[in-house]
Amino acid sequence: MGKLPSVVAHRGASAVNPEHTLAAYQRAIEVGADALECDVRLTADGHLVCVHDRRIDRTSNGRGVLSTMRLEELESYDWGSWKHPWADLDEDAELPGLDVRKVLTLETLLATVRDAGRPVELAIETKHPTRYAGLVERRLIEALARYGWAHPKVGTESPVRVMSFSWLSLRRIRTAAPGLRTVLLMDRVPLRFRDGSLPTGVSCAGPSLEIVTAHPEYVDRAHKHGHQVHVWTVNAETDIGRCRELGVDAVITDRPDVAVRVLGMD
Numbered sequence: 001m002g003k004l005p006s007v008v009a010h011r012g013a014s015a016v017n018p019e020h021t022l023a024a025y026q027r028a029i030e031v032g033a034d035a036l037e038c039d040v041r042l043t044a045d046g047h048l049v050c051v052h053d054r055r056i057d058r059t060s061n062g063r064g065v066l067s068t069m070r071l072e073e074l075e076s077y078d079w080g081s082w083k084h085p086w087a088d089l090d091e092d093a094e095l096p097g098l099d100v101r102k103v104l105t106l107e108t109l110l111a112t113v114r115d116a117g118r119p120v121e122l123a124i125e126t127k128h129p130t131r132y133a134g135l136v137e138r139r140l141i142e143a144l145a146r147y148g149w150a151h152p153k154v155g156t157e158s159p160v161r162v163m164s165f166s167w168l169s170l171r172r173i174r175t176a177a178p179g180l181r182t183v184l185l186m187d188r189v190p191l192r193f194r195d196g197s198l199p200t201g202v203s204c205a206g207p208s209l210e211i212v213t214a215h216p217e218y219v220d221r222a223h224k225h226g227h228q229v230h231v232w233t234v235n236a237e238t239d240i241g242r243c244r245e246l247g248v249d250a251v252i253t254d255r256p257d258v259a260v261r262v263l264g265m266d
């Protein structure tokens, strides 16, 4: 069997920890994830923060639309106590401190990856690219450039790849930073790309687990076109094993600890 899929921690180790918090990402690094996945959104005062939903209600104790709020307001909310995994583990267990469960800026996540003590990659997903006329992508490239990761030196590769369901968003990224890897996320494969090809300039295919379950031949087709295949969101042990058998290149999972164990079993 070929190379093992790399393990990408979806929103951090989010099955157990509150998603997109520093606690979730630190845990993912501890359990051996190869890469971290995060969604980015723009605040009213131009900061990129790691949050999935348009509204903050589900994952914080605040309410409202994130893009209307300044970073300072987002930082006043608790982004961790909605999820109490520790209570299941140990009645006396305490919640991690507020510092690791507050809203996470992309800047802090980039510094965490840089300081991880071992190579860790980052898969950043842009949300709602048609709003903001490219501002999200511009801010993202500026942030990566501060770490030398937007324009990697010849012969080196950035630890960052950018993912999106939007081809437009990936095109903006490729235009601004041609050396960055890009992943086109798909919940269905458009007819013209069912042969495994991708739009010009996109490096990797990002099909859902449902796509590769129903059409396992898609993995080989994409490989024949020279594209890696990164599958989301793969949480069950049997699905992780199946992805390995199919030769996928990365599994994006809420359970990086489980994926590391299953993939390391033989």
Ligand code: G3P
Residues within 6 Å of the ligand: 010, 037, 039, 052, 125, 185, 232, 233, 252
């Ligand atoms: O990594 C891809 C996956 O995260 C896409 O779906 O909704 O979890 O952002 P979503």
Ligand code: CA
Residues within 6 Å of the ligand: 037, 038, 039, 125
């Ligand atoms: Ca995502």
